[in-house]
Amino acid sequence: MVIVVDRAKPATAAMENKQKDEQRLLVYEYMPNGSLENHLFERGSNVLSWSLRMKVAIGAARGLCFLHEAKDQVIYRDFKAANILLNSGFNPKLSDFGLAKEGPKDNRSHVTTQVIGTEGHLTMKCDVYSFGVVLLEILSGRRAIDKTKARQEEYLVEWATPYLRDKRKVFRIMDTKLVGQYPQKAAFMMSFLALQCIGEVKGRPSMPEVLSLLEKVTIPRHRKSRSRGFATNSSSKRFLRHPN
Numbered sequence: 001m002v003i004v005v006d007r008a009k010p011a012t013a014a015m016e017n018k019q020k021d022e023q024r025l026l027v028y029e030y031m032p033n034g035s036l037e038n039h040l041f042e043r044g045s046n047v048l049s050w051s052l053r054m055k056v057a058i059g060a061a062r063g064l065c066f067l068h069e070a071k072d073q074v075i076y077r078d079f080k081a082a083n084i085l086l087n088s089g090f091n092p093k094l095s096d097f098g099l100a101k102e103g104p105k106d107n108r109s110h111v112t113t114q115v116i117g118t119e120g121h122l123t124m125k126c127d128v129y130s131f132g133v134v135l136l137e138i139l140s141g142r143r144a145i146d147k148t149k150a151r152q153e154e155y156l157v158e159w160a161t162p163y164l165r166d167k168r169k170v171f172r173i174m175d176t177k178l179v180g181q182y183p184q185k186a187a188f189m190m191s192f193l194a195l196q197c198i199g200e201v202k203g204r205p206s207m208p209e210v211l212s213l214l215e216k217v218t219i220p221r222h223r224k225s226r227s228r229g230f231a232t233n234s235s236s237k238r239f240l241r242h243p244n
Helices: 012-020 036-041 049-068 124-140 156-164 183-195 205-213
Strands: 002-004 023-025 084-088 091-092 111-115 118-122
Touching: 036 084, 036 124, 049 084, 049 091, 049 124, 049 205, 091 183, 118 205, 124 183, 156 183, 183 205
Parallel strands: 002 023
Antiparallel strands: 084 091, 111 118
């Protein structure tokens, strides 16, 4: 049994309570900046700048890549803003591995798993989809599901998708708390990458490909709306080719 220590409190008390039971512990360092969820959605929290949002997105992508490329591959299965914890330098770390599952073995393409009473296929691309959803949350400052919104805006993926492929419309999904303080071209490339991640399974990039693209987003200094571009290499261009 794996016990995940409360993300908001030091681990000492939890360790002491469980020592007598001789159960295994997964202990995290204290993360003073809480979770990404806190910063994106809680009222009164400081607004994350564009550069910090990029830093968190890239760091979280590296975490998923580490799991996917390990010798014994791991499918995380619970990638969400609440499970992305931030240390004092806003470096992200993934938490809560209660749903994690070993990846496919013996050259198989998927893991067979039981999902709500039916048999399903579990692959690394499930994590890629979840990453795409969180990327949309980072861009928009909206929750994946928000019942307080108008009916047509309750589900972030459904609401945002029509705007993601058109650079003239991407501003409609951007977090208003950023008050335009982001490079427009980079925001478009991020939104289009999110679109690829939430698309059909066969067309989704792998997490290493996602990470490679994210690391090439230019973050200009002292500019509100311009970017020198989004560099790509030959292996990643197919995921950033404009659909029109």
